Amino acid sequence: MSKEHLVVYTPSGKRGRFAEGTSVLEAARRLGVDLDSVCGGRGICGRCQVLVGEGEFPKHGMTSTAGHLTAPNAVEARYAEKRGPLTDGRRLGCQARICGDLVIDVPPDSQVHRQVVRKKAEAREIAIDPVVRLHYVQVREPNMDDPSSDLRRLQAALAEQWDLRETRAGIAVLRTLQPALRKGQWSVTVAVREGRDIVAIWPGFRDRAYGAAIDIGSTTIAAHLCDLTTGEVLTSAGVMNPQIRFGEDLMSRVSYAMLNPGGDKEMTTAVRTAVNDLLGEVAAQGGIERSEIVELTVVGNPIMHHLFLGLDPTELGGAPFALAVDGGLSTPANSLGLDIAPGAFVYTLPCIAGHVGADTAGVVLAEAPHEQDALTLLVDVGTNAEIVLGNRSRLLACSSPTGPAFEGAQVSSGQRAAPGAIERVRIDRETLEPRFRVIGCDLWSDEPGFEAAVAGMGVTGICGSGIIEALAELYLAGVIREDGTIDGALATRTPRVIADGRTFSYLIRDGEPRIAITQADVRAIQLAKAALLAGIKLLMDRLGDCTIDRIRLAGAFGSHIDVTYAMVLGLIPDCDLAQVSSAGNAAGTGARIALLNAAARREIEQVVARIEKIETATEPRFQAHFVEAMAIPHKTAPYVNLQRAVTLPPRSPTGPEGEGGRAGRNRRRARAAT
Numbered sequence: 132m133s134k135e136h137l138v139v140y141t142p143s144g145k146r147g148r149f150a151e152g153t154s155v156l157e158a159a160r161r162l163g164v165d166l167d168s169v170c171g172g173r174g175i176c177g178r179c180q181v182l183v184g185e186g187e188f189p190k191h192g193m194t195s196t197a198g199h200l201t202a203p204n205a206v207e208a209r210y211a212e213k214r215g216p217l218t219d220g221r222r223l224g225c226q227a228r229i230c231g232d233l234v235i236d237v238p239p240d241s242q243v244h245r246q247v248v249r250k251k252a253e254a255r256e257i258a259i260d261p262v263v264r265l266h267y268v269q270v271r272e273p274n275m276d277d278p279s280s281d282l283r284r285l286q287a288a289l290a291e292q293w294d295l296r297e298t299r300a301g302i303a304v305l306r307t308l309q310p311a312l313r314k315g316q317w318s319v320t321v322a323v324r325e326g327r328d329i330v331a332i333w334p335g336f337r338d339r340a341y342g343a344a345i346d347i348g349s350t351t352i353a354a355h356l357c358d359l360t361t362g363e364v365l366t367s368a369g370v371m372n373p374q375i376r377f378g379e380d381l382m383s384r385v386s387y388a389m390l391n392p393g394g395d396k397e398m399t400t401a402v403r404t405a406v407n408d409l410l411g412e413v414a415a416q417g418g419i420e421r422s423e424i425v426e427l428t429v430v431g432n433p434i435m436h437h438l439f440l441g442l443d444p445t446e447l448g449g450a451p452f453a454l455a456v457d458g459g460l461s462t463p464a465n466s467l468g469l470d471i472a473p474g475a476f477v478y479t480l481p482c483i484a485g486h487v488g489a490d491t492a493g494v495v496l497a498e499a500p501h502e503q504d505a506l507t508l509l510v511d512v513g514t515n516a517e518i519v520l521g522n523r524s525r526l527l528a529c530s531s532p533t534g535p536a537f538e539g540a541q542v543s544s545g546q547r548a549a550p551g552a553i554e555r556v557r558i559d560r561e562t563l564e565p566r567f568r569v570i571g572c573d574l575w576s577d578e579p580g581f582e583a584a585v586a587g588m589g590v591t592g593i594c595g596s597g598i599i600e601a602l603a604e605l606y607l608a609g610v611i612r613e614d615g616t617i618d619g620a621l622a623t624r625t626p627r628v629i630a631d632g633r634t635f636s637y638l639i640r641d642g643e644p645r646i647a648i649t650q651a652d653v654r655a656i657q658l659a660k661a662a663l664l665a666g667i668k669l670l671m672d673r674l675g676d677c678t679i680d681r682i683r684l685a686g687a688f689g690s691h692i693d694v695t696y697a698m699v700l701g702l703i704p705d706c707d708l709a710q711v712s713s714a715g716n717a718a719g720t721g722a723r724i725a726l727l728n729a730a731a732r733r734e735i736e737q738v739v740a741r742i743e744k745i746e747t748a749t750e751p752r753f754q755a756h757f758v759e760a761m762a763i764p765h766k767t768a769p770y771v772n773l774q775r776a777v778t779l780p781p782r783s784p785t786g787p788e789g790e791g792g793r794a795g796r797n798r799r800r801a802r803a804a805t
């Protein structure tokens with residue numbers, strides 16, 4: 132019997148005894164140690180690098196030393212020649228053989244499931260374990276005695292060399308098979324999805340494959356090109372959703388599909404063309420061929436999701452808002468007209484309900500409320516607010532029809548967030564004079580040099596976050612009352628409050644264009660925020676007596692908004708302000724997680740299946756909540772946490788609609804403490 136040696140792998144702690152001469156890679160495989168390989172132990176890929184722990188290890192009862200591995204061989208010398216010498220005494224695990232007791236360290240870059248450190252705004256780390264993996268194989272050459280096809284011999288090679296016994300290939304992949312085999316002189320790298328579907332075949336050896344995460348919004352489409360080995364985002368790009376020409380908002384696009392025969396197909400073609408172009412753009416930016424993209428993940432609201440997949444969205448236009456399909460779906464990319472690797476698939480994340488889509492599933496995956504005890508509120512504001520509330524024991528979701536006011540539409544001076552748009556506003560509590568900042572200039576409007584700095588772009592309007600700040604500041608300064616009325620009595624105190632027919636407006640900047648907050652603007656925001664808060668309150672009702680521990684605002688609006696002002700205005704319920712923050716582009720992050728980690732797909736499918744869906748349109752309490760939520764910040768909710776951070780104007784003793792206390796209150800000076 133040959134001699135056996137003890138081998139302990141770190142950091143996993145897995146250990147076992149192996150016959151002298153076993154390779155470090157082979158021993159790792161038998162123990163289930165996470166040690167990577169693309170070339171199948173041929174000394175080409177360099178993914179299997181390991182380090183030997185040197186010294187006495189009393190815990191393991193052994194001495195480990197580099198001398199307990201066979202000396203570097205010719206394959207390692209050839210690797211060093213081609214790819215540069217290994218550093219820090221590393222060895223190729225597929226070549227180094229065991230000849231004594233060893234502690235073997237697997238560095239993070241040699242682990243298959245390595246973690247990617249994410250930006251601090253993101254909540255969780257991603258373990259890299261994509262559905263598509265690369266396998267380098269040597270295929271038997273055909274000969275007259277063995278009449279089997281090239282595919283059969285490729286499948287045999289995958290079975291023998293990688294233990295992949297059920298592989299298959301579609302016609303688009305088969306068209307590339309024979310040229311690849313011959314060009315590679317019977318050595319090819321095969322991208323295999325979930326151990327089964329052959330996605331692409333390249334001649335010779337390669338160790339890089341790419342995927343893209345796509346976020347289809349009703350206004351913009353974003354793509355993130357990722358290296359499936361490292362998880363790194365190589366490049367990102369965005370484009371306006373060309374469906375805008377069929378309708379600004381979602382419902383007008385559904386109407387277009389209802390009223391125009393073939394309208395849904397036109398919109399499907401438009402979005403797929405845009406996605407295809409975007410893939411070409413990110414591939415060019417990333418310096419790769421688009422055929423190297425082997426997998427896509429897609430998130431989007433239900434209507435975007437359906438149109439992209441070529442599903443008629445008509446049913447989503449009215450109650451009961453039935454989705455055609457709600458589970459996660461893998462669809463061949465070429466059946467969607469996408470030009471990437473010939474056998475690539477597109478994975479669409481599951482939709483939660485008729486109004487709560489795969490984009491929200493992406494937010495849930497990125498923020499993982501289901502893994503926490505803290506009661507988390509996730510809000511993604513667009514023309515519909517998609518809302519999720521819960522923790523590991525229960526999750527609820529609904530959507531609320533906020534309309535486009537938060538995006539600057541329906542507001543007299545409103546505009547999209549673009550250079551020249553006012554994004555920050557402060558109102559002096561004494562003089563009621565405003566100062567502001569615009570996108571594209573770091574100076575405040577009362578600082579020297581401001582006018583010169585904005586001369587080129589002008590001050591063109593006010594964007595969504597600017598409107599929220601303007602209204603909240605006007606409320607804190609006593610210009611806007613609790614019921615949302617602009618106090619006309621202040622016209623005698625400041626020329627900024629101006630009669631406007633039977634109501635009043637507040638002038639932020641005179642000139643061309645004239646930028647003012649009108650009474651109708653305040654009402655539009657009140658209606659939007661009341662719809663949002665009423666939806667949240669419905670979910671809170673379902674949970675019974677609950678306190679929200681954490682609020683994450685997703686999407687572009689959530690990224691730019693100042694959370695304190697959002698709470699002052701009552702867009703969101705009371706919560707410790709330190710626990711309220713932006714989730715950034717969480718839907719896109721969710722798509723990226725699903726791209727890089729196969730298990731995350733099963734996770735989100737299971738989580739979505741247990742989310743309780745609340746339909747705001749049929750909930751009798753929605754209207755009552757809506758009416759209460761029209762007040763600033765809310766008619767009855769005390770906002771205890773907010774009052775610790777901000778001095779709110781005293782409440783009217785008879786409620787926001789009452790007259791008592793208004794005059795006195797409006798003379799008081801309210802001041803934000805932050």
Ligand code: FES
Nearest residue numbers: 172174176177225
């Ligand atoms: S497994 Fe590829 S170099 Fe060792």
